[in-house]
Amino acid sequence: MDEQNEKTHQRLSIADLEALCFDSLTRLQAQAHQAKPLARRIARAEAEGDQNAGMRYLLRCLEDLTLGRVDGAALPVLQHQNGVHLRCDIAHGFLPAAIDHALPRFLDVVDAQGAGFLGLCNGHSTAFMAQLAEDMAKRGFVALAMSTDYPCISLTPMAAPSLGRNPMALAVPDQQGQSILIFEQGQTLLTYEDVEHMVKQGKILPPDAALDDQGRMTQNPRAALDGSLLPLRGDYGFGLAIMVELYVLAILGAGASAQIAERSDPSDGPMRIGHCLLALKPQSYGQGGALDQFIQRLVTEAPEQLHALRRRQRFETALAEGVLVPQALLERIIAA
Numbered sequence: 001m002d003e004q005n006e007k008t009h010q011r012l013s014i015a016d017l018e019a020l021c022f023d024s025l026t027r028l029q030a031q032a033h034q035a036k037p038l039a040r041r042i043a044r045a046e047a048e049g050d051q052n053a054g055m056r057y058l059l060r061c062l063e064d065l066t067l068g069r070v071d072g073a074a075l076p077v078l079q080h081q082n083g084v085h086l087r088c089d090i091a092h093g094f095l096p097a098a099i100d101h102a103l104p105r106f107l108d109v110v111d112a113q114g115a116g117f118l119g120l121c122n123g124h125s126t127a128f129m130a131q132l133a134e135d136m137a138k139r140g141f142v143a144l145a146m147s148t149d150y151p152c153i154s155l156t157p158m159a160a161p162s163l164g165r166n167p168m169a170l171a172v173p174d175q176q177g178q179s180i181l182i183f184e185q186g187q188t189l190l191t192y193e194d195v196e197h198m199v200k201q202g203k204i205l206p207p208d209a210a211l212d213d214q215g216r217m218t219q220n221p222r223a224a225l226d227g228s229l230l231p232l233r234g235d236y237g238f239g240l241a242i243m244v245e246l247y248v249l250a251i252l253g254a255g256a257s258a259q260i261a262e263r264s265d266p267s268d269g270p271m272r273i274g275h276c277l278l279a280l281k282p283q284s285y286g287q288g289g290a291l292d293q294f295i296q297r298l299v300t301e302a303p304e305q306l307h308a309l310r311r312r313q314r315f316e317t318a319l320a321e322g323v324l325v326p327q328a329l330l331e332r333i334i335a336a
Contacts, residue, residue, distance in 0.1 A: 009324040017043035017323060021058050024333055028065040030072030037096035041128050046325070047318035048311040052191065053127035055325055055333065060125070060193075061094070062336035067266040070094065070124045076101040084109055085251065087119045092270035095123050099132060106277070110141055114284025116277075119252040123147070123273035126167050130184040132277060133171035134308065137179030141279040142291070145169045146244040148274045150260040152192055153241055154228040157215030161228045164257035165191065166244035171308065172295055180295060181308030187241040188229040192263065195221045195229075248274040 012020070021039035026032065038061065046054030064070045074093025078086065078101065086109060088102040098120055110116035126147040136143035149164030169184035189209045198205060198221040210224035211217060218224055231237030248255050255274015262268045282291050303309050 008327055010327055010330055011322040011324050013322045014043050014047050014318055017046055017055070017325070020330075020333070021055075024058065024062055024336065025065070025072065028062055028072065028336070030065060034072050034074060034093050034097045037100050038094045041096045041131055044131065044315070045127070047315045047323055049314040050130065050311070052193065053131070055329055056193070057125065057127050059329065059333055059336065062333065064124065066336070069261070069266060069270055071270070078102055078105060081105070081109070084113045084116045085119070086116065087121070087252065090120050090123045092122050092124070092272075095120065095125065095128055095275065098123075099128075099135075103135075106279075107139060110136075110279045110281055114281045116279050117251050118277040118279075119248070120275040120277075121252050121254045121272075122270065123255075123275055124271050126186075126273060126275075129167050129275070130169040130171075130181055130307070130311075132275075133169040133184075134179040134181050136277065136279050137171035137173045137181075138177065140173045140283075141281055142172050143170070143280075144278045146247055146276050146278075148245060148248050148255045148257045148260065149186070150192075150263055150271065150273075151257045152188060152229045153231055153238070154211070154215075157211055162258040163238075163241050163245060164260065165229065166241040166248075166257065168240070168244055172291070174295055174299065175292055178312075179308060180299065180306055181311060182298075182306060184307055185232075185240075187231050187237040187244075189232060190229060192225065192229070195224050199225070247278075248276050251276045 018039045021042045022035050025035035025039060042054060042058050065072050071092045074091040076091055076093060076098035077089045079089055080087055086106050088098050090098040102118060106116055106118045126149050129145040129147055133143040133145040146168045149166055151161040151163055152165055153163040154161050165186035165188040167186040170182045171179045172182060174180050204219040205221055205224060207219060208230060210227060210229050212223040212227040231241060245257060252274045260273055261271045
């Protein structure tokens with residue numbers, strides 16, 4: 001990074017990032033059992049270059065704590081287990097605290113049964129789907145994490161948005177005890193956060209990314225905020241968004257995109273997002289060898305296609321050199 005950018009950014013270690021997150025959250029009355037796991041995952045995301053779950057997301061958490069849209073004292077509850085299906089209520093808190101609460105039981109289920117389905121209801125954000133899948137893969141499981149999201153995709157051009165961008169992440173274990181994030185993606189080219197950021201920067205949208213409220217193509221980010229976002233590659237992205245919606249609703253019976261609170265309207269209350277995690281233990285089905293061979297081919301022949309390797313490289317660089325965070329963003333966090 002050039003000298004001019006160094007002047008507009010501050011370099012922080014991962015430990016410094018985590019401490020800043022924790023201090024900022026607890027200053028706004030988030031309890032330690034909510035703040036600590038959230039701070040840890042935000043710092044990890046920032047180090048890995050995942051801005052949607054990093055310090056920009058911290059700022060949103062602080063704003064939502066102030067507005068009462070998230071409960072910083074929430075106690076997640078394991079509601080029931082039915083065979084390989086486990087359900088946890090996030091209780092309008094942050095997802096990382098619920099993950100810490102539910103994961104030990106869920107790991108036992110998958111290890112014993114060879115498969116498991118974890119549903120988490122009443123969530124605040126879709127951040128950390130990739131981390132959740134990766135954490136399961138590090139324990140030897142094939143994992144698919146999915147989440148509904150506030151509506152941004154319209155079922156027809158003139159209709160109001162009723163389907164979320166519904167991100168998903170797939171991760172697998174490797175032979176060295178590491179996880180390989182095969183991919184993570186939402187089903188639209190941009191997020192509403194991206195569009196809001198482009199409004200502030202005075203930029204135009206790329207073509208074929210959004211519609212205005214009359215169902216017309218637009219590159220005006222303000223018009224897109226009043227309209228809808230287009231799914232990736234048309235029917236391809238639309239189909240994946242529907243798939244995620246169906247899985248979450250089948251496992252949870254809650255969390256439909258159309259029922260998630262409006263982000264721009266604090267009076268609409270907590271977000272009520274639904275998440276689900278599907279995990280398989282390959283050894284339970286005698287398929288470990290074939291899977292290992294295919295994973296090795298992926299790593300050898302298509303490393304540039306694997307999200308995990310890029311994230312891992314960024315994290316290792318951050319461990320050695322720290323992370324450059326925009327000074328303006330840090331100032332907003334401190335002032336929140």
